[in-house]
Amino acid sequence: MPLELAEALLTALPSQIAVLDESGIVCYANPAWNRFMRESGRISTDSSIGSRYLSLCADVLLNGDQQEKPGFEQQWQTFLAGSDLVLRFDLACRTASTTHWFSAQINRFQYQEKRYFLVLYENISERKQTELQHILAERLLHKVLEVLPVGVWIMDQQGQIVEGNPAGIAIWAGARFVKPEQFGEYKGWWLDTGKPIQADEWAASRAIRNGEVSIDEEIRIQCFDGSEKIILNSALPLLDSKGVVTGAIIVNQDITSRKLAEQHLSQAKSEIESAHHELQQVLSREQKMARTDELTGLCNRRQFFALTQQLYEVARRYQTPLSVMLIDVDRFKQVNDLHGHLVGDKALVHIADIARKQVRASDVLARYGGEEFIIALPNTDSEKALHVAEQIRVDVATTPLVFDQQSIRLSISVGITEWHQSDSSLMQMITRADGALYAAKRAGRNKCLLAEQSADEN
Numbered sequence: 001m002p003l004e005l006a007e008a009l010l011t012a013l014p015s016q017i018a019v020l021d022e023s024g025i026v027c028y029a030n031p032a033w034n035r036f037m038r039e040s041g042r043i044s045t046d047s048s049i050g051s052r053y054l055s056l057c058a059d060v061l062l063n064g065d066q067q068e069k070p071g072f073e074q075q076w077q078t079f080l081a082g083s084d085l086v087l088r089f090d091l092a093c094r095t096a097s098t099t100h101w102f103s104a105q106i107n108r109f110q111y112q113e114k115r116y117f118l119v120l121y122e123n124i125s126e127r128k129q130t131e132l133q134h135i136l137a138e139r140l141l142h143k144v145l146e147v148l149p150v151g152v153w154i155m156d157q158q159g160q161i162v163e164g165n166p167a168g169i170a171i172w173a174g175a176r177f178v179k180p181e182q183f184g185e186y187k188g189w190w191l192d193t194g195k196p197i198q199a200d201e202w203a204a205s206r207a208i209r210n211g212e213v214s215i216d217e218e219i220r221i222q223c224f225d226g227s228e229k230i231i232l233n234s235a236l237p238l239l240d241s242k243g244v245v246t247g248a249i250i251v252n253q254d255i256t257s258r259k260l261a262e263q264h265l266s267q268a269k270s271e272i273e274s275a276h277h278e279l280q281q282v283l284s285r286e287q288k289m290a291r292t293d294e295l296t297g298l299c300n301r302r303q304f305f306a307l308t309q310q311l312y313e314v315a316r317r318y319q320t321p322l323s324v325m326l327i328d329v330d331r332f333k334q335v336n337d338l339h340g341h342l343v344g345d346k347a348l349v350h351i352a353d354i355a356r357k358q359v360r361a362s363d364v365l366a367r368y369g370g371e372e373f374i375i376a377l378p379n380t381d382s383e384k385a386l387h388v389a390e391q392i393r394v395d396v397a398t399t400p401l402v403f404d405q406q407s408i409r410l411s412i413s414v415g416i417t418e419w420h421q422s423d424s425s426l427m428q429m430i431t432r433a434d435g436a437l438y439a440a441k442r443a444g445r446n447k448c449l450l451a452e453q454s455a456d457e458n
């Protein structure tokens with residue numbers, strides 16, 4: 001090749017090229033080399049010829065490491081003095097505004113029995129920047145993973161863990177851990193349904209195999225100390241630019257203590273609810289008992305007054321009729337004496353049942369005490385009340401109490417009255433009905449008498 005052509009070629013080449021003599025002094029440099037050395041402040045004139053190669057390598061960073069100059073100097077001197085034919089390294093040359101990265105290749109050669117070195121720089125700044133950004137991103141990711149309170153695992157396409165964070169390690173600490181290929185046989189992890197997790201059911205493997213996204217699957221893991229942990233397990237497939245699954249990212253959250261607290265809370269809630277329910281039942285039983293006569297199941301005297309007082313107020317206010325009747329079992333002492341107290345009780349229940357059949361839902365039927373019953377009949381005048389009383393009396397007289405193959409005949413006397421304009425209280429009505437009852441007894445029993453009639457008779 002003619003020398004001029006070789007010169008023209010070296011001048012046109014964008015790569016930096018220099019030739020050093022055997023002591024490392026630049027004896028040839030192409031324009032690209034000189035331009036770079038000048039622009040980067042390594043030389044002040046237009047030419048590098050005569051400069052020591054080492055002095056042109058100020059601020060050198062070898063192979064991306066922050067290797068200091070003495071380290072490089074030593075490497076350079078060894079190469080210079082040794083017999084190696086090629087020296088390759090990446091270096092960074094800092095200029096005022098930026099850092100240029102080169103891939104350097106230095107070849108030893110001989111020319112006219114003298115030793116020389118051909119230095120060739122290839123600019124790899126772009127590639128290095130990308131690499132550096134990648135490294136920075138990875139470092140950032142590590143930092144984030146380190147401080148994240150949830151466990152994060154990154155798996156490759158084979159299901160091998162390539163990255164994990166301290167929170168993740170803490171979650172699985174003490175767990176009966178197995179190798180991925182043993183997942184299928186392992187019974188130490190199971191879903192919250194109680195089903196052991198099989199290899200292909202594991203959220204991570206579904207993410208890798210099918211690209212499936214699983215969010216917050218609740219799983220239980222068994223630890224060597226016998227305890228259990230409850231973990232929320234999520235898995236997302238990692239995809240490349242073509243959408244092909246390259247691995248998975250798994251996120252774990254230990255919710256054992258939260259779950260325990262929830263369980264305690266719901267247990268406490270159901271205990272409180274059942275205690276409340278029981279209390280309600282006791283209360284309503286108590287309330288019923290407080291209103292009811294135990295023997296006959298009718299209202300007791302207190303309840304009679306509570307209900308009838310309201311009927312009395314309504315009758316007074318709207319001037320509507322209201323009647324009251326007092327019923328007394330005739331010669332009841334004899335029933336007790338002849339058949340015993342127990343039969344006496346049955347007789348009372350028998351009469352209560354008969355009376356119950358004759359009253360309306362709006363009437364108040366109560367056991368007034370001992371062998372006495374009382375009925376308040378709203379919207380009923382004394383004539384109609386007498387009619388009701390007669391029906392009860394006749395039913396009692398014609399329906400004997402059958403007990404132990406005995407038939408016990410019973411009768412009642414009834415005193416009836418209705419509300420008068422002149423009445424000042426409910427009690428006044430009851431006293432009048434009692435007077436009529438007394439009169440019915442005196443008149444021979446098994447009778448119903450109106451207070452108004454009995455007053456006339458007296």
Ligand SMILES: Nc1nc2c(ncn2[C@@H]2O[C@H](COP(=O)(O)OP(=O)(O)OP(=O)(O)O)[C@@H](O)[C@H]2O)c(=O)[nH]1
Binds near residue numbers: 329369
């Ligand atoms: N078996 C039973 N007897 C009762 C009950 N309450 C009151 N007696 C009885 O009822 C009887 C009422 O008797 P008396 O007041 O003398 O009147 P009587 O025998 O019914 O006679 P007259 O009312 O005059 O027809 C008493 O012997 C009481 O002991 C009860 O709950 N059960």
